[in-house]
Amino acid sequence: MTDGITQPTPPLRELARLLPALRPHGRGLAATLLVCVLNQAALVALGTAAAWLVGHALRAGFGELAPVLVLLAGLVIVRTGLTWAEMAISHDLAYRLLAELRVRCFDGLARIAPARLLGRRSGDLAAAALADVEALEFFYAHAVAQVVASVLVLAGGLAALALLDPLLAFAVTPFAALVASVPWWRQRAAAEQGWRVRAAAAALSADVVDTVQGIRELSVFRAFGRRRALLRARNQELAAAQRGEAARASGEAAVTDALVALAVVAVLLVAGLLARDGRIATAWTPAVVALALGVLAPVADSAVQLRNTGTLRAAAQRVFALVDAPAAVPAPQVPRPLGPGPYAVCFEDVWFRYAPDGPDVLRGVTLRIEPGETVALVGPSGAGKTTCASLLLRFWDPTAGRVTLGGVDLRDLADADLRRAVAVVPQEAHLFHGTIDENIRLGRPGAAEDEVAAAARTALVTPFLAGLPDGLDTVVGERGVALSGGQRARVAVARALLTRAPVLILDEAAANLDGESEEELACALDRARAGRTTLVIAHRLSTIRRADRVVVLEAGRVVEQGAFAELVARPDSRLAHLLAHQLGQ
Template sequence: MSDATADTSAPSLAATPGRLRDTLRLLAVLQGKGSILALGIFVGVLNQTSVIACAGVGTYIVGAAITGTPYERWQPALWTLIGLVAASALLAWLEMWLSHDFAYRVLADLRNRVYDALARLAPFSSARDRSGNTTATAMSDVETLEWFYAHTLGSLVVSTLVPAAVLLALGWFLPVLSLLLAPLVLAVGLVPALLQARARQQGAALRHKVAQVHAEVIDAVQGLRELVVFGAGGTRGERLDRVGHNLIADQIAYGKRAGLERAIAGGLTALGMLIALAASASAVSRGALDPELFPVAVILAGAVFGPVAGLSANFGNLGAIASAAERVFSLIQRPSLVTDLGTHPLELAEPPAIEVADLCFHYPEVPEAALSDVSFVLQPGENLAVVGHSGAGKSTLTHLLMRFYDPNRGTIHMNGIDVREVPVESLRRQIAWVPQDLFLFNDSIEKNIALARPGASREAVIEAARLAMAHEFIEALPNGYATTVGERGVQLSGGQRQRLALARAFLLDAPVLILDEAVSSLDSENEARVQAALNQLRRNRTTLTIAHRLSTILTADRILLLDRGRVVGQGSHQDLLARCPAYRDLIAGQHDGNLGDGVSGRVHQHDSTESLS
């Protein structure tokens, strides 16, 4: 997995016509799987041929028996039929197995690429995307492509070769019938192509509506508590009903178009059968065809249309497939927010100095700057508190330090090295981040703590929990460190989750520490205990603390005041009180120990992606 660039294994085909671009993208992921595909196609051809051969030999036996042909003449055909039936059953199983084995291998590869893309773009590139859209891309859209790989790609080859072979067989004993049927077979195959533009448009609309429904359902489930508390379930239900009906309308339109395709294909097939009956009967009456071959000619005529009609039915899904492919590959090829070209790994044995110079940044698609000309130096081992109202740019500063984004202008140096020259993975190993809103996986407490250092021993995890003042409450849980915390840690209190965040930081033991008000979720009694843990955690580390509480500010060596993305004051608490009116206003506006609206505000537009600003 790389933080560097978008996945380039699927070619960049922006200027390529839509259908060709989609096909090339879908074929580009088949590297290393061509042998399975080729074997599946070969078995598919044999399977379709054996089915048609069964029908042809069977009808020949029936025709021979009806016309009084001696048993000795058609007895070999009977044994041939028995062998063909057995072979057909085996080949059908093999074709199904190989086609789906191939398809599921490709889908597994695509899921991995989608996950790699999400990880590469993390954590804030998709802030403007609803979680339901991402879920639809990662799951539903990838699954939709199964139709292409399992039922369309191989069928395209099989449905071209087999009807051609059958037409040649018909031409061997009734050339006129072969010539009459060929244009109709071609027309059945072209029907989906003629309606492809409409299918593509409807497929895109349908996938978009499906993603909307997914997003609304996920919102409703995640916000169920609030809906119940505020009695808004009925309103949300009406909204779900509305988007559901919009989806139904698009599904009906899609079904009508697919039904029209199948109706045309069915009509052409029926016309072909009538022509086959008439031509074969005429040939028998003229003595140009043996009566015992009459049913064979009719059956083979029907068999010509079978594979093509089946392929036409599968092509009816190409609109949805094309839309799903567009969404999947647009995600895979989305450019990263940072370019990981660093070649200078960092392995810091001591707390580093951090120098920020002329830093400017604005979020994508937001013209207003989040940071403007921010400069300061964080000395080795120093604890710098960054304060300011909501939207001041506090969390943006930490995101740039960890290279979730790169600045539009300016630099960040760590021990004299530009962080852009450091591989992203190496840089982030030097930084322990304690967020205000910790994410916990639906797993055991031990594994959630060990996320900071995969492979850490149980003893190391327990020691980190002790240092974070979390060991006591963990041991009191029913299964101790093996207790599953539930989705997003729902079974733990906010204070307990915060102490697990501290335990992760202790376990990582990085020389740089970023704290985003690590005591914000604690009551006064627990705050005193955790403050003791924080004092130990900050020891011998260069620390940047996003501070909202006065108690946190007073523990800092120095304070940096931000206002609308600019530095308006630096110094100690007493210095800023004496000479910085903006700082005095901030302190005067504190409530319950919190600084103004800075404790948890998320209202400023350009900090909408800052979950901690």
């Protein structure tokens, strides 16, 4: 087992599931099959005609065979064109299908995030969505058409041999059946080896991604040697798995070649006997052998393609594990409309646990945030603050109770309506490798330039743009490495503002900033909160003071709430105790 994906069982269920994707591409599939059949038939015809030419030339010379030479030249030209057409058409079909599969994988990731991504490594997910999908190119571009074409060419070739003499077809048929059966002799071993290869490749990918992301920490703690040893071990595991698969495949190839050679010998003996008895002309003997070899060659090629079914099945299962993953939260069957804002946010006796047998993280939380109000949610680590924000974003559903937005249970809202209504500025804002403009537009890609500029001004992004080489078009690098922590946070605020969402979640966006950056961001957030219903996950005193109301959580329960000045003035104030503890008093 690797990251929640179980090892496959022997039936070819996963490969069969790849076939329905071909239905919308009927023309492309038909064209691929047609050129593949014609290409293989042209190869058989070319080899047979050339052998017939040799056989008759030995008796009559080449002078009387000029038309056959012209035919051979024509077949060479035709086969050249068909080979090009087969490669172009089959790969065009395959790459279109792979593009669709990648989109379905990305849709699966979006559907299960973040709840069902817990415990999954980013490198492993990337391997499934990219490398495993890419591995299926072989199935769509080669295996399907090759198998169908080999069956048709074999049937036509056997019919041609039977017309010459039924004994010839009888001599070829058992060898064709044996060659076709070779890939199935060790299917269980192929499945296990294919799984080991894909799992080892995914593990190596995950560790490489971890290494790149943690390169700074590895340098600081002088851990490159240990990490190199881990990567070497992962690489050796992958190499060992690949060697095992290659050893099995090479053995099957040797058996296949031996069977084809025996078939040629058998046909040659039968043709010789038939020629001796006068049942076929002696000059036809080379052509008969070439025809038999020609119809067996596609079957042998199909056997070669099917030697890779273990890897293909493992890749397909890993892909479908993403495509079929159930949503973390179910979509409503009949979504309720969300009226015009502003909206009140309500937690009504909300209980929540992350696992069915886990502890309760929230215990009967009841909380109402009025339209346009800013509420600071405070409490010790593990009190349930971030869980409340996650439930408002509907990353999970409450175990009991409900969360409402504008009086509508979040479980009755379409996801698109919820995303338009609620925006978040996380503590660690993720910026993508692109420009500042592109990162802000993530909030609303179709926004006009003046709207982006207005969001940037409100979030105080504009003041630091003058010091950047290209202003809004400055490339920030992976994770926004070209910007400071405060600058990244302000870009995240601008992104949230651009959504025009009437509800805003601020997950302590200033937690990791210095005093000056914190003050600048606080001003930006004050602007952002204007007219919005805002939930602030707060730790810093400066942030808590700015809220209209403070709600204190402890062990998943609301223990007190009210205005800041009112709460800290109480002799038994939980808020005052919490702040004193944080300040070390």
